[in-house]
Amino acid sequence: MTTTDTTDTAAGADGAPGATTSRKDWTSDQEVRWCPGCGDYSILAAVQFLLPDLGVSRENTVFVSGIGCAARFPYYMSTYGMHSIHGRAPAIATGLAVSRPDLDIWVVSGDGDALSIGGNHLIHALRRNVDITILMFNNQIYGLTKGQYSPTSEHGKVTKSTPFGSIDTPFNPLSVAIGAEASFVARTHDMDRKHMMATLRRAHDHKGAAFVEILQNCNVFNDGAFEAITGKGSRESMLVPLAHGEPIRFGPDGSKGVVLDPDASLRVVDVADVGIDALLVHDEKRSDPSLAYMLSRLARGPFEPTPIGVFRAIERPHYAQLVDEQIAAVRERKGSGDLAALLRSGTTWTVG
Amino acid sequence: MSRTMDRSPGSVSRIGSLVVRFAGDSGDGMQVTGDRFTAASALFGNDLATFPSFPAEIRAPAGTLAGVSAFQVHIADHDILTPGDAPTVLVAMNPAALRANLSDVVTGGSIIVNSDAFDERSVAKAGYGADPLSDGSLAAFRVYEVPMTTLTVEACKPVGAKPRDAERSKNFFALGLVSWLYHHPLDSTIEFVERRYAAHADVVQANTLALRAGWNFGETTEVFESSYEVPPSTLEPGTYTNVSGNTALAWGLIAGAHQAGLSLFLGSYPITPASDILHELAKQKHFGIRTLQAEDEIAGVGAALGASYGGALGVTTTSGPGIDLKSETVGLAVSLELPLVIVDVQRGGPSTGLPTKTEQGDLLHAMYGRHGEAPVPIIAASTPSHCFEAAIEAVRIAVTYRTPVYLLTDGYLANGAEPWRIPDVETLPRIDPEFQTEANHTAPDGTSEFLPYLRDPETLARPWAVPGTPGLEHRIGGIEKHELTGDVSYDPGNHSRMVHIRADRVARISRSIPPVAVDDPGAADGRPARLLVLGWGSTYGAITAAVRRSRANGLDVAQAHLVHLNPFPENLREVLARYEAVLVPETNLGQLVKLVRAAYLVDAVALSKVEGRPFLVGEVESAIAERIGSLRAAKETRA
Ligand code: SF4
Numbered sequence: 004m005t006t007t008d009t010t011d012t013a014a015g016a017d018g019a020p021g022a023t024t025s026r027k028d029w030t031s032d033q034e035v036r037w038c039p040g041c042g043d044y045s046i047l048a049a050v051q052f053l054l055p056d057l058g059v060s061r062e063n064t065v066f067v068s069g070i071g072c073a074a075r076f077p078y079y080m081s082t083y084g085m086h087s088i089h090g091r092a093p094a095i096a097t098g099l100a101v102s103r104p105d106l107d108i109w110v111v112s113g114d115g116d117a118l119s120i121g122g123n124h125l126i127h128a129l130r131r132n133v134d135i136t137i138l139m140f141n142n143q144i145y146g147l148t149k150g151q152y153s154p155t156s157e158h159g160k161v162t163k164s165t166p167f168g169s170i171d172t173p174f175n176p177l178s179v180a181i182g183a184e185a186s187f188v189a190r191t192h193d194m195d196r197k198h199m200m201a202t203l204r205r206a207h208d209h210k211g212a213a214f215v216e217i218l219q220n221c222n223v224f225n226d227g228a229f230e231a232i233t234g235k236g237s238r239e240s241m242l243v244p245l246a247h248g249e250p251i252r253f254g255p256d257g258s259k260g261v262v263l264d265p266d267a268s269l270r271v272v273d274v275a276d277v278g279i280d281a282l283l284v285h286d287e288k289r290s291d292p293s294l295a296y297m298l299s300r301l302a303r304g305p306f307e308p309t310p311i312g313v314f315r316a317i318e319r320p321h322y323a324q325l326v327d328e329q330i331a332a333v334r335e336r337k338g339s340g341d342l343a344a345l346l347r348s349g350t351t352w353t354v355g
Numbered sequence: 356m357s358r359t360m361d362r363s364p365g366s367v368s369r370i371g372s373l374v375v376r377f378a379g380d381s382g383d384g385m386q387v388t389g390d391r392f393t394a395a396s397a398l399f400g401n402d403l404a405t406f407p408s409f410p411a412e413i414r415a416p417a418g419t420l421a422g423v424s425a426f427q428v429h430i431a432d433h434d435i436l437t438p439g440d441a442p443t444v445l446v447a448m449n450p451a452a453l454r455a456n457l458s459d460v461v462t463g464g465s466i467i468v469n470s471d472a473f474d475e476r477s478v479a480k481a482g483y484g485a486d487p488l489s490d491g492s493l494a495a496f497r498v499y500e501v502p503m504t505t506l507t508v509e510a511c512k513p514v515g516a517k518p519r520d521a522e523r524s525k526n527f528f529a530l531g532l533v534s535w536l537y538h539h540p541l542d543s544t545i546e547f548v549e550r551r552y553a554a555h556a557d558v559v560q561a562n563t564l565a566l567r568a569g570w571n572f573g574e575t576t577e578v579f580e581s582s583y584e585v586p587p588s589t590l591e592p593g594t595y596t597n598v599s600g601n602t603a604l605a606w607g608l609i610a611g612a613h614q615a616g617l618s619l620f621l622g623s624y625p626i627t628p629a630s631d632i633l634h635e636l637a638k639q640k641h642f643g644i645r646t647l648q649a650e651d652e653i654a655g656v657g658a659a660l661g662a663s664y665g666g667a668l669g670v671t672t673t674s675g676p677g678i679d680l681k682s683e684t685v686g687l688a689v690s691l692e693l694p695l696v697i698v699d700v701q702r703g704g705p706s707t708g709l710p711t712k713t714e715q716g717d718l719l720h721a722m723y724g725r726h727g728e729a730p731v732p733i734i735a736a737s738t739p740s741h742c743f744e745a746a747i748e749a750v751r752i753a754v755t756y757r758t759p760v761y762l763l764t765d766g767y768l769a770n771g772a773e774p775w776r777i778p779d780v781e782t783l784p785r786i787d788p789e790f791q792t793e794a795n796h797t798a799p800d801g802t803s804e805f806l807p808y809l810r811d812p813e814t815l816a817r818p819w820a821v822p823g824t825p826g827l828e829h830r831i832g833g834i835e836k837h838e839l840t841g842d843v844s845y846d847p848g849n850h851s852r853m854v855h856i857r858a859d860r861v862a863r864i865s866r867s868i869p870p871v872a873v874d875d876p877g878a879a880d881g882r883p884a885r886l887l888v889l890g891w892g893s894t895y896g897a898i899t900a901a902v903r904r905s906r907a908n909g910l911d912v913a914q915a916h917l918v919h920l921n922p923f924p925e926n927l928r929e930v931l932a933r934y935e936a937v938l939v940p941e942t943n944l945g946q947l948v949k950l951v952r953a954a955y956l957v958d959a960v961a962l963s964k965v966e967g968r969p970f971l972v973g974e975v976e977s978a979i980a981e982r983i984g985s986l987r988a989a990k991e992t993r994a
Binding site for chain 1: 394397398400543590591592593594595596597598602606609610613618620622639640641642643644645647649650651653654657658659660661662663664665666667669683684687691777778780821822823824825826827828829830831832833834842843
């Protein structure tokens with residue numbers, strides 16, 4: 004069973020000395036309507052604690068969502084917000100980001116919204132590197148429609164729409180994002196506010212499309228889906244924290260590690276057996292995405308050691324920047340548009 | 356080389372108008388040939404209207420009927436309204452082009468064929484049993500056989516072009532010949548060739564030589580008994596340019612955004628026949644226009660709505676199935692009450708239907724094609740150049756009333772072109788976006804607050820408060836909202852009020868639109884016509900020409916043409932009530948007629964055509980004569 008924390012205290016190390024706003028300032032007057040015990044509460048709290056500390060203003064912050072439990076998120080923030088239609092938030096956010104590069108835009112989505120009905124918009128926002136921060140709450144189930152399997156549900160999942168078990172192969176959200184040329188890819192989970200805040204801060208600060216999978220417990224329709232890896236007792240041995248430039252280690256006293264085998268596959272090892280120098284050193288800035296992709300598939304599901312943190316963070320120009328540069332370049336060449344001249348730009352002739 | 360060509364005095368006949376159709380394989384360059392003939396006519400001062408027609412396949416099998424591409428142009432010394440019902444001259448580059456177009460040519464008309472293309476195989480490929488040039492089947496026409504391929508290859512020899520390459524210039528030979536026949540100077544075409552093919556000196560030379568060879572063929576051989584001249588038309592004084600509907604529409608969007616002081620954002624997915632609007636706007640980056648070729652139709656409109664949310668003018672352009680895909684987002688825009696222009700260049704349906712052919716099939720979709728009670732204003736352009744004005748009007752309504760607006764054109768307007776008197780930019784209407792910048796209400800406790808759905812009492816428009824405005828942070832969404840705060844509300848009474856307010860807001864637009872004008876010459880002297888012809892969209896040209904001809908034949912008929920389809924102009928009820936009979940020509944199965952019958956309980960009758968082609972003037976004219984005939988007969992029976 005997941006525990007949630009909705010108290011109003013900022014999370015220790017991430018508290019913001021000198022911040023002029025507090026969580027309260029970023030909280031709207033709307034009653035939060037998720038099921039009691041839902042993992043969404045702790046994600047909301049993490050975001051509301053983080054924002055006062057990011058040096059951004061409420062009026063320049065926009066939350067855009069699609070449909071699903073997660074999509075109610077914008078109503079609970081005291082920023083600008085749009086609760087749009089199923090799957091389309093990345094497309095709507097693209098138009099907003101391209102015409103308003105000054106804004107800080109967050110897209111809040113779920114596994115059904117982002118990977119099923121909105122899969123196309125997600126991958127294209129990522130490849131274009133639109134400057135938005137995408138939070139995908141992954142609970143491996145359809146919650147709002149009361150419990151059908153989702154594109155991330157495990158094979159064999161028994162739900163109302165799959166009474167004899169799902170026969171679909173699930174998506175691995177991070178593999179999808181990396182395959183879609185995402186410039187920033189990370190994973191965190193709803194049981195660790197500190198890790199969430201640190202990861203979301205990185206995602207926010209990234210210029211371009213940032214994709215964060217947040218493992219989230221739906222305690223009503225898929226309770227305990229991630230318990231085996233995020234539960235208090237199992238976390239240490241089942242979550243593999245990624246740190247740029249550091250050997251990939253986890254487990255009690257860092258006793259486990261990840262090596263890259265000569266056959267180009269990753270393997271979990273006992274550090275004692277191979278020595279620290281044999282471990283794979285994490286490099287989130289590698290332009291080649293292959294290693295990040297392999298790491299995204301280290302676990303076959305939430306029952307094996309699962310990497311969390313930033314998988315990939317590379318720099319490339321974001322979309323609105325390229326759009327604006329192109330406009331500036333054309334203006335340089337042709338001067339600013341002149342309507343009267345445009346109307347006379349074809350062959351003209353004069354009568355009378 | 357001199358650009359002007361000499362011509363011998365010879366016999367010249369003056370004619371009032373001319374309809375030429377150039378037809379060939381889709382790879383034969385018939386569109387560019389027609390286009391150049393049009394440009395030369397425009398420069399000469401003729402009034403004109405054009406009708407390109409091409410296959411949906413980019414390269415349908417050569418020599419087949421499916422691969423025939425054609426371009427019809429109507430030029431005249433007077434004001435004309437359509438590209439002409441039937442060509443008086445057909446230029447056919449091969450047997451398939453002849454076969455596909457012959458039935459349209461007026462009896463006694465001229466047919467100029469490329470006789471080199473009439474070999475046994477090509478004749479058979481076109482589905483002819485015997486060579487039509489020799490079996491007597493063309494006896495009703497004046498046929499001119501010109502070996503265009505041979506003469507073109509011969510003409511290009513001096514520049515060392517290989518025959519296979521030289522052959523490709525034969526369309527310019529045809530153009531040169533027709534230019535001689537109708538007294539069109541070649542200079543503007545030569546300039547065009549030099550510009551267009553600047554990177555390929557050999558192509559410039561070949562095309563120019565072919566063009567001149569065509570002209571010289573007319574001049575030196577005595578194949579043609581006479582040449583013809585269509586004198587310049589008496590157009591209103593001003594500076595003119597020739598525009599297609601798609602170009603005029605793109606310029607209208609730029610003008611609309613300019614007049615509103617908004618930056619223009621286009622989210623679009625390529626689709627025939629709307630893509631040229633995307634192309635045109637993508638070219639005009641120096642206006643600060645942002646164009647996004649989206650991943651699909653849904654993203655195109657979604658991004659446009661996102662841009663509008665941020666304070667830009669969001670526009671999406673599409674056709675056919677693209678409109679279906681956008682419906683969900685249009686519904687969201689109805690709920691969010693944000694400006695959005697949805698351009699639908701209608702084409703034949705259902706499904707993929709006839710991608711390159713025209714139809715007015717989407718009026719009822721624009722009107723009703725969303726779930727729930729989701730009213731959307733609709734504007735329709737009447738002629739290619741009217742697309743400019745119609746686009747500005749769509750922008751005005753979208754911005755003023757904070758609403759998605761459907762702007763309907765069709766394949767016929769999109770690709771058709773006509774001379775357009777360029778308006779003075781200073782005379783264009785101003786549009787005020789009136790962004791909200793401060794609180795708009797005082798709460799019971801005396802503090803000021805912002806209510807995102809508190810409306811303008813006149814227009815019922817809600818405030819447009821864009822992100823970045825301090826103090827006005829608010830949340831909006833597709834869930835039903837409280838009528839003032841915009842907070843989620845499932846309250847039955849609130850929903851009922853919101854449904855009514857959204858309907859009223861659209862209905863009130865009628866207060867800001869001009870009354871529909873009725874053209875009824877007899878009405879002034881107390882002899883109004885008994886029949887009204889009511890149209891919308893691209894049927895304007897054919898209806899107006901038919902009405903003129905009917906009057907010339909002594910029939911009294913009135914005409915009105917709608918630009919605003921939702922809401923209708925306020926005087927439409929009264930106008931319809933004045934006439935005993937109302938005829939509504941549409942290239943669909945009767946969509947406007949359903950709307951007016953439902954709204955006004957009038958016994959309006961549809962004249963339908965669904966062939967993927969516009970009305971011929973004659974078709975509308977016969978329907979008018981028939982309706983007036985039956986009105987007279989009914990009167991006599993009563994008497
Ligand atoms: S259904 Fe599941 S995901 Fe949705 S609010 Fe309830 S617990 Fe949370």
